[in-house]
Amino acid sequence: xxxxxxxxxxxxxxxxxxMALIHRIGLRPMLRRIADAIEADFLRWExxxxxxxxxxxxxxxxxxxxxxxxxxxxxFKYVNGHPKNTRDGLQTVTAFGLLAxxxxxxxxxxxxxxxxxxxxxxxxxxxxxxxxxxxxxxxMAMIGNGAQxxxxxxxxxxxxxxxxxxxxxxxxxxxxxxxGNLRGTxxxxxxxxxxxxxxxxxxxxxxxxxxKRNATILSDxxxxxxxxxxxxxxxxxxxxxxxxxxxxxxxxxxxxxxxTRIEGEIQQMPDDFAVTELWRVFAGAQTxxxxxxxxxxxxxxxxxxxxxxxxxxxRDALEETGLGDRLDLLAxxxxxxxxxxxxxxxxxx
Amino acid sequence: xxxxxxxxxxxxxxxxxxMALIHRIGLRPMLRRIADAIEADFLRWExxxxxxxxxxxxxxxxxxxxxxxxxxxxxFKYVNGHPKNTRDGLQTVTAFGLLAxxxxxxxxxxxxxxxxxxxxxxxxxxxxxxxxxxxxxxxMAMIGNGAQxxxxxxxxxxxxxxxxxxxxxxxxxxxxxxxGNLRGTxxxxxxxxxxxxxxxxxxxxxxxxxxKRNATILSDxxxxxxxxxxxxxxxxxxxxxxxxxxxxxxxxxxxxxxxTRIEGEIQQMPDDFAVTELWRVFAGAQTxxxxxxxxxxxxxxxxxxxxxxxxxxxRDALEETGLGDRLDLLAxxxxxxxxxxxxxxxxxx
Numbered sequence: 001x002x003x004x005x006x007x008x009x010x011x012x013x014x015x016x017x018x019m020a021l022i023h024r025i026g027l028r029p030m031l032r033r034i035a036d037a038i039e040a041d042f043l044r045w046e047x048x049x050x051x052x053x054x055x056x057x058x059x060x061x062x063x064x065x066x067x068x069x070x071x072x073x074x075x076f077k078y079v080n081g082h083p084k085n086t087r088d089g090l091q092t093v094t095a096f097g098l099l100a101x102x103x104x105x106x107x108x109x110x111x112x113x114x115x116x117x118x119x120x121x122x123x124x125x126x127x128x129x130x131x132x133x134x135x136x137x138x139x140m141a142m143i144g145n146g147a148q149x150x151x152x153x154x155x156x157x158x159x160x161x162x163x164x165x166x167x168x169x170x171x172x173x174x175x176x177x178x179x180g181n182l183r184g185t186x187x188x189x190x191x192x193x194x195x196x197x198x199x200x201x202x203x204x205x206x207x208x209x210x211x212k213r214n215a216t217i218l219s220d221x222x223x224x225x226x227x228x229x230x231x232x233x234x235x236x237x238x239x240x241x242x243x244x245x246x247x248x249x250x251x252x253x254x255x256x257x258x259x260t261r262i263e264g265e266i267q268q269m270p271d272d273f274a275v276t277e278l279w280r281v282f283a284g285a286q287t288x289x290x291x292x293x294x295x296x297x298x299x300x301x302x303x304x305x306x307x308x309x310x311x312x313x314x315r316d317a318l319e320e321t322g323l324g325d326r327l328d329l330l331a332x333x334x335x336x337x338x339x340x341x342x343x344x345x346x347x348x349x
Numbered sequence: 350x351x352x353x354x355x356x357x358x359x360x361x362x363x364x365x366x367x368m369a370l371i372h373r374i375g376l377r378p379m380l381r382r383i384a385d386a387i388e389a390d391f392l393r394w395e396x397x398x399x400x401x402x403x404x405x406x407x408x409x410x411x412x413x414x415x416x417x418x419x420x421x422x423x424x425f426k427y428v429n430g431h432p433k434n435t436r437d438g439l440q441t442v443t444a445f446g447l448l449a450x451x452x453x454x455x456x457x458x459x460x461x462x463x464x465x466x467x468x469x470x471x472x473x474x475x476x477x478x479x480x481x482x483x484x485x486x487x488x489m490a491m492i493g494n495g496a497q498x499x500x501x502x503x504x505x506x507x508x509x510x511x512x513x514x515x516x517x518x519x520x521x522x523x524x525x526x527x528x529g530n531l532r533g534t535x536x537x538x539x540x541x542x543x544x545x546x547x548x549x550x551x552x553x554x555x556x557x558x559x560x561k562r563n564a565t566i567l568s569d570x571x572x573x574x575x576x577x578x579x580x581x582x583x584x585x586x587x588x589x590x591x592x593x594x595x596x597x598x599x600x601x602x603x604x605x606x607x608x609t610r611i612e613g614e615i616q617q618m619p620d621d622f623a624v625t626e627l628w629r630v631f632a633g634a635q636t637x638x639x640x641x642x643x644x645x646x647x648x649x650x651x652x653x654x655x656x657x658x659x660x661x662x663x664r665d666a667l668e669e670t671g672l673g674d675r676l677d678l679l680a681x682x683x684x685x686x687x688x689x690x691x692x693x694x695x696x697x698x
Binding site: 016 | 356363364368398407409410414418420423427430431434435437438445449451454455467494498500530676677678681682684685687689
């Protein structure tokens with residue numbers, strides 16, 4: 001059988017190749033590249049075709065497609081969220097994604113995105129904290145020590161200058177795992193015995209827990225003046241982490257309001273609850289933190305443009321490193337109208 | 350580096366593997382299996398989560414995602430439509446798709462779907478014609494002799510009993526390609542010099558042209574009594590093939606009205622233009638063809654459930670044949686919460 005032509009082959013990044021790529025570039029430089037790419041893409045917000053993600057729900061989880069495009073590139077991510085998966089030794093969240101050429105519709109990159117989503121979520125959190133956290137923030141409370149925790153901590157170190165991470169998780173095993181992983185990264189790690197203890201002295205409070213319900217990870221009295229809350233885990237309908245009182249006392253910043261109103265912490269609030277769009281803050285059109293005493297809240301749900309940006313970074317890093325494979329994903333007959341002839345010529349001898 | 354565990358590996362069907370699979374099963378049996386699967390899935394229509402496809406348009410084409418799910422399986426297809434691609438030696442339509450387990454969110458199959466879409470579109474056309482074409486139909490006019498033409502012809506032979514195919518395309522090269530490919534398939538092939546000549550004596554008229562505009566491939570006076578029109582090519586906004594008069598003289602059958610009203614021939618008609626849903630016809634709840642003189646029109650746009658069905662057939666055929674590869678697409682750390690640890694353990698020596 002003939003080898004597929006180059007047009008049929010789509011650059012592919014397996015999990016293995018993604019890990020090799022991250023090590024080649026370096027995790028912290030990779031987080032910085034992704035944050036820079038997200039900021040650059042948010043600065044041209046109005047060039048993107050935006051839509052809330054397309055979700056299929058079942059009682060135990062959700063599968064989502066997150067597409068976006070500008071004039072030249074298209075991207076989408078497939079991602080699931082199944083909190084009970086860990087009981088069966090499976091990931092809560094797995095993902096893969098694609099970049100395609102808008103002018104031909106041909107995919108130009110297929111990539112694992114379980115790891116890449118962890119990186120881009122952490123990069124986005126840190127990018128937002130760079131704009132919103134109080135000046136000189138050095139201490140972060142990390143509430144929820146699951147798969148995101150170390151990436152959040154390192155991105156905050158790289159982009160915000162966080163030096164101390166205070167860990168809390170209801171599961172001691174998760175705390176120990178996270179503390180062990182962060183040893184030797186240069187961060188000062190303090191394992192705490194309660195959420196209240198973890199937030200002592202923290203200028204940034206990151207919440208990232210996995211229960212699919214309206215939980216109160218942070219109650220109103222736990223969040224004092226001058227704190228930036230980075231709320232990652234409230235990211236689908238019926239899943240929130242913050243007491244509503246925190247949202248009214250602070251200012252809430254969001255990625256894409258139509259999606260966040262459905263999925264974020266503000267699903268608890270009226271439809272006209274005031275929010276500030278982050279792309280306007282990045283562009284300087286709206287003020288981020290107004291004073292040292294303000295409470296700022298990033299109601300993070302994850303938006304398709306962040307995946308678009310992360311995939312762009314991977315595509316460029318592949319060119320730079322020569323890593324990655326190629327996948328025979330596209331039929332490419334010699335005569336484009338002759339799909340049938342291609343099939344017949346492949347008849348086994 | 351350790352080998353990825355079986356949980357990390359997703360069954361994958363490359364173009365090459367899809368061709369091998371079709372040859373192993375046989376093209377006509379494969380078309381029949383897909384038609385049977387589509388019919389079975391349409392008979393449980395109300396069990397599916399249905400949504401119009403999610404499209405990103407640009408001046409030269411469109412990229413679409415087509416998701417659907419029942420209680421246990423999720424499917425989506427990525428597909429583009431770029432009519433001018435052939436000028437650059439590229440396919441007008443390329444596609445790939447995925448099946449996933451609704452209970453875990455884990456993909457269970459990633460497959461090329463450029464070939465598979467051609468098969469499922471043909472299988473759906475033939476399935477519908479089996480319900481709607483006049484009894485004893487033996488002759489089909491095939492207007493537009495591009496990549497779909499041979500698959501349409503063979504599916505109609507297999508499922509409807511079509512014996513003669515009358516070819517017409519404005520491009521003589523396309524006619525010759527199609528006629529050559531159909532030689533030896535058992536079909537009587539007549540290459541015609543006009544669309545009018547092609548429809549002489551045909552009980553089924555299939556239109557499948559690629560221009561992205563409102564064209565009149567069939568004018569009103571070309572369609573006489575007792576004909577079934579299988580209109581494939583009018584499948585996105587601004588792209589139609591039939592004169593509106595044909596739609597008012599005949600009865601129009603559709604897959605999923607909310608999508609067809611946007612994309613199909615009936616985009617030319619008022620929003621309340623009467624249509625019959627095919628799942629109701631398959632179930633016997635609505636009448637198909639009422640008499641020998643009626644004009645029936647399948648306003649085909651392609652619906653996500655058809656891809657779902659085709660992917661099911663491929664999954665089962667993989668199990669049966671042992672064909673296909675496995676792709677390292679999912680991160681699978683030993684401890685699901687320890688994505689970071691997995692990454693660190695993959696540090697190059």
